[in-house]
Amino acid sequence: MSTMERKFQCPSCGAGNVVTNPGILMKICDYCKTAIYWDKESALRVGRKSMDLPASSRFKVGTTGKLGGESFRVLGRLSYAYEKGTWNEWFIEMDDRSIRWLAEDEGELFLEQPLKLTSPVPSHRELKPGMQVALAGEAGVIEEIGEARCLGGEGEIPFEVEIGETYPYADGTAADGSFVFGLEYDTESGVPTAFRGKALSVAESEAGKLSDLDAVERTAEVIRCASCGKPYEGRRVETTEMVVCDSCGAALQLDEAETRVVGRNPGRKPHFTFQVGIPITLEKTTYEVMGRLYYMEVEEGVHYPSYEYALYHPEKGYLWLSEEDGHFTVSQPLHLRVNIQHFWPKSKVRVGRETFSVFEDGLVTLRWVDGALPWTAVVGEQTRYVHMVKPPEYVDREITGTEMELFRGRYVDRNEMLSAIPPGVRLPFPRGVYSCQPYVASDWIKGLGKIGVAFLVLNLVLLLYSFVSERRHVVLREKISASQY
Secondary structure (H helix, E strand, O other): HHHOEEEEEEEOOOEEEEOOOOOOEEEEEOOOOOEEEOOOOOOEEEEEEEEOOOOOOOOOOOOEEOOOOOEEEEEEEEEEEOOEEEEEEEEEEEEEEEEEEEEEEEEEEEEEEOOOOOOOOOHHHHHOOOOOOEEOOOEEEEEEEEOOOEEEEEEEEEOOOOOOOOOEEEEEEEEOOOOOEEEEEEEOOOOEEEEEEEOOOHEEEEEEOOOHHHOOOOOOHHHHOOOOEOOOOOOOOOOOOOEEEEOEEEEEEEOOOOOOEEEOOOOOOOOOOOOOOOEEEOEEEEEEEEEEEEEEEEEEEEEEEEEEEEEOOOEEEEEEEEOOOEEEEEEEEOOEOOOOOOOOOEEEEEEOOEEEEEEEEEEEEEEEEEEEOOOOOOOOOOEEEEEEOOOOOEEEEEEOEEEEEEEEEEEOOOOHHHHOOOOOOOOOOOOOOOOOOOOOOOOOHHHHHHHHHHHHHHHHHHHHHHHOOOOOOOOOOOOOOOOOO
């Protein structure tokens, strides 16, 4: 045993446990799942029992891996439930024995470590999406505000947390996108603890592969609809937080040990172009359609429908495919600050180091959702958006409740979409010109351009000839008086 390790017996069940890192303040018993704490006198204190957490196909306590080439070992994790679903906080030990926080939420990864605040930050009640806060001399922007309940954990935890307790929190990003941060507020004192880090792509993490049995433990469980009782038979993956019952249309949130009905689809199903489960190959990666959403925007009595598809790949994560008037775009989350407090159409907006033009803003309402999604989407919820373009690219800022998100995407032309979908799937014909659609001249326009160039060359030749040719005789010479006018 290493000199850093501590052996002890669980006060609840008597089983032997080992703590490997000196910075650990909490341990979940490997056998009875009871939370065990070290108080100031180094005595053991027993807390509540953790619920059995679903297995992860990416990380597991005790496994090793690499993040951006740096080795780590998984010490433990905590799981939290919040309004949109759940997230995991993995605690990893680096080569220098330091502990980092690896948050896993909606298919995204965030690597963070504690940050010492040097100036006060607003209370949790004062926070709003888009608000700028000072973090140790750096500017941060609030993206999400909420309350999370600790569902349980496993392994070694570097701080004390009460299982079952609810904690106010806020997440955000740097104004220039150089870092992400989190604020966790103490329920008694209201003082926040800060964490600073960076967003990672799924491809940047390399962890030890788990057995097939571990990887499918959660997705192998049978889900029965809490509304009609029928089993959900659709496809879902480890990051799925919500599914929609195929029989009665009830939206089922999968946050904890049982499902909860959080909404229901009304009326007739919209006409989606793509079915759940079909493959779509974009950017040299074959994704699967996991979930579908149908939005409606009403402006001056006119209805503007749009569709969104959640595409998933185990190694690449999620890609969002949007459809409007037969035009398609793809996008992914972006963590940057966009200052658009006051704007008007065609005004310029800085997004990082780039400049986009504001195209429009509006309010969309979710009217239908089905399949499986990595967050909880409730029919009837409204999202206010600002759409900024730099063809063929665009950036959308969306605010839903107390959450602000940015998405960066690009236009997908018809030829690319035709090559991306399976044979037999029919695409709608695009109507009009889309906001970020690049201008491509038609064949007849190109033909007219060539004819125009030919005439221009011919006229230039004739003009030059008129200057250099010799004049052999005078055809007419005449003076015109004022009276002749």
